[in-house]
Amino acid sequence: MVGTTEVTNHNEDSNGAIHNSNDVFEEKVDELRRLMGKAEGDPLRIVGVGAGAWGSVFAAMLQDGYGHLREKVQIRIWRRAGRTVDRATAEHLFEVINSREDVLRRLIRRCAYLKYVEARLGDRTLNADEILKDGFCLNMIDTPLCPLKVVTNLQEAVWDADIVINGLPSTETRAVFEEISRYWKERITAPVIISLAKGVEAELEPEPRIVTPTQMINRATGVSMENILYLGGPNIAAEIYNKEYANARICGAAKWRRPLAMFLRQPHFIVWDNGDLVTHEVMGGLKNVYAIGAGMVAALTNESATSKSVYFAHCTSEMIFITHLLSEEPERLAGPLLADTYVTLLKGRNSWYGQNLAKGELSLEMGDSIKGKGMIQGVSAVKAFYELLCQSSLSVLHPEENKHVAPVELCPILKTLYKILIIREFPCQAILQALRDETMNDPRDRIEIAQTHAVYRPYLLGQQP
Known part of the structure; x- marks a missing residue:
């Protein structure tokens, strides 16, 4: 049952056979311990860094699966102390607790219910790290998790970690891992790091290139890229914790990605592996860019299916064009990229952000970290991709003007989003004007340029030509 620390002892497979899931989890943890050279009596230490929705759900899934094996594995999560829960959120949290009998009973059993009553009455202030210990993520109040071991001291959390899960936004990853690197100076063996972050930065000197969270971690800590992996997929955190069927892909060196794919796999959460980290x-960062625009179009057209499909045609053609600039074999990315884009447009926070900006319920002055949602990664990604693709050194041949232009000139939606979100030159309505511009090229033309011209630039992802 979601929201409890109990582990289901038996699962029924498609043939109706019963097998003991505890045994399966123990076999998987034993295999990973063997690969990591763990001695008997020395538990495998897994630490989540950052407690947003996905980071918290990821840690909770591991706790649900492996938490009963206390002598073999320890799971904890770090989040900053001091973040308070406002009165309105405390009132809503109280409603959620009382609507779930299992959660209510658990809190009463742990003698923790009274503090939520006091917070509901305004007699007490709760902290985000405090409620996370009871299984409540501040960015996902409606989905109670299992109780988690929460540490607010970063050094205490990570100094002896065997596996670190980066659940931070990309905009915070570099600074936090620079701090972490100070605590790892005496380490003999390097940890394995799995990054969940979907965001990018642009670096323009000495050559224009994209910098990703795994590269930020590598630079900050000196941990080899062989030990740093990325996990992503078309996932909505709350739905995954509620055991909706989901896929994800862990990318990185073969040494770790295959064993970790098996370790992380659960009946409702299938993890594949891939070498193209x-x-x-x-691509995980790119889809967030266009999800914001999709939300704007949906709000401005009163959810017009026709307008949304027009936007989808143009945004996917821009994404295809950009993948051909970045990847030597972009066709391999088509399925994962479209799937991740689709789920983000349906229910992701970036689409939600675009909708609420267009409705006037949010403003740009509020920043890109939104109460109850967390960091809107698409905003910084718009800036990064625009800055990268406006470089004249990357110029491509324009299909009609027969002259070389910066790639961004063939990405009118990206240009418009930059002018709305970053330099704030246009209102949200400009996204519709961009779609309705009769001079805009057929999306097919953009795809043809990508496929028939040599637009691939290896150095954009730090690859050698």
């Missing part, structure tokens, strides 16, 4: 990571 950086490209998949970049």
Whole structure:
């Protein structure tokens, strides 16, 4: 049952056979311990860094699966102390607790219910790290998790970690891992790091290139890229924790990605593996860019299916064009990229953000970290991709003007989003004007340029030509 620490002892497979899932989890943890050289009596230490929705769900899934094996594995999560829960959120949290008998009973059993009553009445202030210990993520109040071991001291959390899960936004990854690197100076063996972050930065000197969270971690800590992996997929955190069937892909060196794919796999959460780490990571950031625009179009057209399909045609053609610039074999990315884009447009926070900006319920002055949702990664990704693709050194041949232009000139939606979100030159309505511009090229033309011209630039992802 979701929201409890109990582990289901038996699962029924498609043939009706019963097998003991505890045994399966123990076999998987034993295999990973063997690969990591763990001695008897020395538990495998897994630490989540960052407690947003996906980072918290990821840690909770591991706790649900492996938490009963206390002598073999320890799971904890770090989040900053001091973040308070406002009165309105405390009131809503109280409603959620009382609507779930299993959660209510658990809190009463742990003698933790009274503090939520006091917070509901305004007699007490709760902290985000405090409620996370009871299984409540501040960015996902409606989905109670299992109780988690929460640490607010970063050094205490990570100094002896065997596996670190990066659940931070890309905009915070570099600074936090620079701090972490100070605590790892005396380490003999390097940890394995799995990054969940979907965001990018642009670096323009000495050559224009994209910098991803795994590369930020590598630079900050000196941990080899062989030990740093990326996990992503078309996932909505709350739905995954509620055991909706989901797929994800862990990308990186074969030494770790295959064993970790098996370790992370659960009956409702299938994890595949792939060697193309950086490209998949970049695509995870790219879809957030266009999800914001999709939300705007939906709000401005009163959910017009026709208008949304027009937007989808143009945004996917821009994404295809950009993948051909970044990847030598972009066709391999088509399925994962479209799937991730689709789920983000349906229910992701970036689409939600675009909708609420267009409705006037949010403003740009509020920043890109939104109460109850967390960091809107698409905003910084718009800036990064625009800055990268406006470089004249990357110029491509314009299909009609027969002259070389910066790639961004063939990405009118990206240009418009930059002018709305970053330099704030246009209102949200400009996204519709861009779609309705009769001079805009057929999306097919953009795809043809990508496929028939040599637009691939290896150095954009730090690859050697």
